[in-house]
Amino acid sequence: MPELLLIRHAQASFGAADYDVLSDLGHAQSRALGExxxxxxxxxxxxxxxxxxxxxETLEGIATALDLPEATVHEGLNEFDSKALLAALGGGVPSDRKAHFRRLREAVIAWQAGEITEPESFTDFTARVMSAQAQMATHDGPVLCVSSGGAICRMLAAAVDAPARTMIDLQLQMKNCAVSRILCTGSATFLTGFNETPHIDAEAAHMLTFS
Known part of the structure; x- marks a missing residue:
């Protein structure tokens, strides 16, 4: 029976010119999660x-502690373009972290309502994410997946048949390197775990990050 272990990437570089690079702490998070x-x-x-x-980079860190099969790269697991959504919503991009994520929530809800359709509609985003889930569910046993908060939370919301906006509500709670779990049984999927951080304890509280 397929069990999908959906891992959000480790801490990236929020506020930097290139967000798509793990911070030093992000590399440490990924190695600690592997352990x-x-x-x-x-x-x-x-x-x-x-x-x-x-x-x-997150998977490479995890793999320092686990003997893993070769990874399949699936573009359906890529994040939506948050910069494009914020630009389409207008009003600029707030530099304050809390204001940034409040504005992102507004942009995602507008995107889900069909008010923003470029560079990718929410329908197309959902289709590619669920295509990735369907491919992962063809395996018999645990499947480890490293993705981003939006793609993972789209799967989680679908698993519990929640309204579309539940995706962003879950995403804004999701920790870096958190593990969520979906069990697939035929045509049904069940959410069996959310936002687990087994690599964080009282002595590793500094590893808790959200962006």
């Missing part, structure tokens, strides 16, 4: 990742 998964006895039968650099 935690090894202690849990996780043995994936297949591995998938998005095509973004932060996905690759």
């Amino acid at each position: 935690a998964l090894r202690r849990q006895g996780v043995r994936p039968v297949a591995v998938y990742r998005g095509a973004m650099r932060r996905h690759r």
